[in-house]
Amino acid sequence: MELIGNDIIDWHIAKSQYHKLRPRCLEKLFNAFEIDLILKSNSPLKSFWTLWSIKESTYKAWQRATDSAPVFNPKSIKINSFNKVFENIASSVSINSFDLCIHTEITTDYIYSYVASKIYCNKIFRVDEYSVFKGLLEQKNYAIVKSDTGIPSVLNKNNKQNAPLSISHDGQFVAIAFNQSIIEEKIYNDLHVFIFVPYQPDIKFSNYCKPRLSLF
Amino acid sequence: MGVDKNDIIAKLKSIVKPYVNNLESFEQLNEGTEFIKDLDINSANLVDIILDVEDEFDIRIENKEMEKMLSVGASLKIIESKLAS
Missing domain, CATH: 3.30.310 (TATA-Binding Protein)
Known part of the structure; x- marks a missing residue:
């Protein structure tokens, strides 16, 4: 089954929300490995929003696939690995019995995550x-x-x-x-x-075809 | 001492207000109102609401309870049970 889910963060708004990095906030949203990734990164706030968008796109795919009523349990979504190549990230994520690969693109304007897919x-x-x-x-x-x-x-x-x-x-x-x-x-x-927009085979993530992202 | 339900709802209303995108639904806020579906609150703000609820009522909300806090009614129940214990 192909899964679909995406999440965009407007960096111009997100970049000033430092209150998100309060320990109490981090502990409600993230697991230990994820908190470590955020706090040890060069830009903790950017990493916060990157990880959040990964979780949000995972949740959307899971909710659609299982036709579940909405729930708010970000810690049940576990980011297991996180590989950054320049401003592209491939992460493997699990939610309940689902395992997904999420791609993330970071630009100066936005952070965009989506379920890696051959058809979407x-x-x-x-x-x-x-x-x-x-x-x-x-x-x-x-x-x-x-x-x-x-x-x-x-x-x-x-x-x-x-x-x-x-x-x-x-x-x-x-x-x-x-x-x-x-x-x-x-x-x-x-x-x-x-x-x-045409699919562009992406050499960095060769198992998947990654669509080109562009504004008009 | 029992806490008045309407009092809790009034406090909840002022907590969610800064995050609301659908003001029409906000004016009609009641126990059935859902944060995301009805008030069009961004899911990234749910955690802000939960932290504000913890501070306002001086309670701590566990993960299992947080999972259900997507509506005024569900939040009310959790707050009431915390205040009673």
């Missing part, structure tokens, strides 16, 4: 670009809908088919992860330049 693509919008994108979806008779447990998907109103979609919004950014093979070819062609 990622796209990062600025908020105003995202509203244009949503308008285009609506024009094509698609809608972004949420289940009772809060899990989003793209609904094709013509044939009532649902495609999984993971959305994350923070500050000036909205990131989506989506399966391009599920969305109809009609919308693919129409919006090709707009929403779809």
